[in-house]
Amino acid sequence: METAFDFNEKFGTPKKLLCKNFNKIQISIHPDFSGIYLCYQEAFKSLKADLSILTSYPDIRVWKDPNRSGYTIANGCQWHLYWSKNTPKNINLLIHFFPQDEEKIELLKKEASLEFMKFLSSYHHDLDRMNPKKMQSLINTYISSEVILALNKENSFKPHCTISLDLLAKMLSYTRNQLNYRNKIINLKRQSVLDQLQQTSEVVQQLLNNVDFVLTPDQLWKA
Numbered sequence: 001m002e003t004a005f006d007f008n009e010k011f012g013t014p015k016k017l018l019c020k021n022f023n024k025i026q027i028s029i030h031p032d033f034s035g036i037y038l039c040y041q042e043a044f045k046s047l048k049a050d051l052s053i054l055t056s057y058p059d060i061r062v063w064k065d066p067n068r069s070g071y072t073i074a075n076g077c078q079w080h081l082y083w084s085k086n087t088p089k090n091i092n093l094l095i096h097f098f099p100q101d102e103e104k105i106e107l108l109k110k111e112a113s114l115e116f117m118k119f120l121s122s123y124h125h126d127l128d129r130m131n132p133k134k135m136q137s138l139i140n141t142y143i144s145s146e147v148i149l150a151l152n153k154e155n156s157f158k159p160h161c162t163i164s165l166d167l168l169a170k171m172l173s174y175t176r177n178q179l180n181y182r183n184k185i186i187n188l189k190r191q192s193v194l195d196q197l198q199q200t201s202e203v204v205q206q207l208l209n210n211v212d213f214v215l216t217p218d219q220l221w222k223a
Contacts, residue, residue, distance in 0.1 A: 005111050007061065007096065011104070014061065014094040022087050026070030027062060030098065032105065033074045035142030036112050040077040040119070042138055046130035049123040060091060065098035072098065075112035078119055113144035117151065121171040131186060132168060132179040139163050 008014070019025055029037045060079045062071035071093065073080045083091060099105050117139075139148070145161035152160045155167055169176045197204045206213040 005114075010107060011096045011099065014096045017093040017095060019091050019093050020089070022083060022091055025093070027060075027080065028068070028070060028072055029077070029080075030063060030065065030068070030072035030074045033072075033077075033109070033112055035138070036075075036109075036116055037073070037077045039116050039135075039138045039142055040081055042131070042135050043116075043120055043125070044078075044081055046125040046127070047123055048126050059094050061094045061096065063096050063098040066100075071095065074098070074108055075115055077112075077116070110144045110146055113142075113147040116143060117147060117171070121173075125172050127174060127178060127182055130172075130182060132165065132172075133183045133186070136163060136165060136168050139168070 060073075060083065061076050063074050065072050099108060140162045143163075148163050149159060149161045151163070151167065152158050155170060156164075165179055166176050169179045172179075194204075
């Protein structure tokens, strides 16, 4: 993967603010980066690592967008996810002005995508708490295709802009067969729930068997 990214060079030196009450600071996920944040949320579900190791990084990089109130998160989402659940006594906010031109925004998206892929491959994950198919779908939907292309060239020499199950398995330190088996288990559990609903829920039976059936809010509440 690419070498360290110099935020100061690309986006200017940030203003540093010591925050003594993290919960009172208005911080939200920038909508342009909400997809990447979803990738982090999914990865956190299966993360094995003791996240207390993140306490050695008491800084959060935030972005001040003139079109939005408070501060926004665009990259380094793992720090926000961790600190929002393990409130620190003191933390430094590194405040940048959010770029207003598309080229700089795309550059930031690429870096945020690269950060996520590095994060994903840097920690151990519990296969029994993982949804490989969902993770693969989220990556292919929200992670920079340029970053995925570079990873594919690096690992398989194939110029694909989507992540394969093989590459995902390699990044997670599993095999393709293990991820396939996990996907199969999830599908079997889901099908079991659907089969039970089909047998016990009149609404579900109507949805499956009556093409003219129209679902209403009242029927959802009754179900």
